[in-house]
Amino acid sequence: MRRTLLPALVGALLLGAVPQAALAREPAPVASHPLESSDRAVIAHRDGIVRALELRPGIAVADVGAGTGAFMEPIARAVGPTGRYLAVDVDPEMVAILAARARRLGLPQVRVVHSRRHDVRLAPASVDLVVVIDTYHHFDPVAPMNRSLFRALKPGGRLVVVDFDRRPDSPEWVKDHVRADRATFVREIEAAGFRHEADLKVPGLHGHFIARFLRP
Numbered sequence: 001m002r003r004t005l006l007p008a009l010v011g012a013l014l015l016g017a018v019p020q021a022a023l024a025r026e027p028a029p030v031a032s033h034p035l036e037s038s039d040r041a042v043i044a045h046r047d048g049i050v051r052a053l054e055l056r057p058g059i060a061v062a063d064v065g066a067g068t069g070a071f072m073e074p075i076a077r078a079v080g081p082t083g084r085y086l087a088v089d090v091d092p093e094m095v096a097i098l099a100a101r102a103r104r105l106g107l108p109q110v111r112v113v114h115s116r117r118h119d120v121r122l123a124p125a126s127v128d129l130v131v132v133i134d135t136y137h138h139f140d141p142v143a144p145m146n147r148s149l150f151r152a153l154k155p156g157g158r159l160v161v162v163d164f165d166r167r168p169d170s171p172e173w174v175k176d177h178v179r180a181d182r183a184t185f186v187r188e189i190e191a192a193g194f195r196h197e198a199d200l201k202v203p204g205l206h207g208h209f210i211a212r213f214l215r216p
């Protein structure tokens with residue numbers, strides 16, 4: 001990284017929102033990154049998942065645990081230039097990849113946010129929808145993180161969690177990797193004040209659940 005970029009980048013990481021220009025010379029995300037693989041069910045069914053979100057132009061969406069930004073373009077285009085798409089991640093390497101991707105995409109509605117493990121670092125009551133894709137099972141500590149998602153949502157806003165549906169007959173790697181089942185996750189999220197509204201279905205997407213919650 002060039003020395004001239006360092007102050008801007010350090011400042012950005014402290015504040016959460018990352019100025020895109022500060023990371024302008026970061027390497028491009030690699031298409032062969034494992035998170036981009038169509039072997040992942042959520043990538044193979046990306047269009048169906050985005051449709052299930054019922055996005056509208058003008059709304060503000062936070063993609064928490066955005067990773068390499070696999071959902072950045074479809075969500076950002078669906079909310080349009082009058083909306084906002086906030087790509088949030090806790091990992092500085094992912095934040096750099098997201099910022100580079102956002103810069104290449106060049107859509108004004110896209111912002112990148114460097115969050116913390118217990119705090120999404122979004123303004124209170126600032127977003128209409130939070131989406132958490134293959135990330136909820138990574139939340140640790142989970143309770144403060146869920147409370148911070150609740151605070152970030154406007155009253156009447158929604159949280160949609162897409163995650164592995166851990167069952168007794170799930171593959172061993174799912175049982176090893178995912179700490180609890182859907183019912184446990186739903187209880188944890190409701191404990192933060194959310195109301196479970198619906199379980200959504202995406203044709204052909206098996207082994208995952210999609211749960212939608214209301215922030216009353």
Ligand SMILES: C[S@@+](CC[C@H](N)C(=O)[O-])C[C@H]1O[C@@H](n2cnc3c(N)ncnc32)[C@H](O)[C@@H]1O
Pocket residue numbers: 035042064065066067068069070071088089090091094115116117118132133134135138139140145
């Ligand atoms: C398996 S990846 C999923 C990425 C993306 N949602 C997708 O489906 O392609 C999980 C991501 O969540 C991030 N993550 C884990 N815990 C987090 C937290 N508490 N807040 C924000 N991001 C988190 C990780 O850094 C990683 O980028």
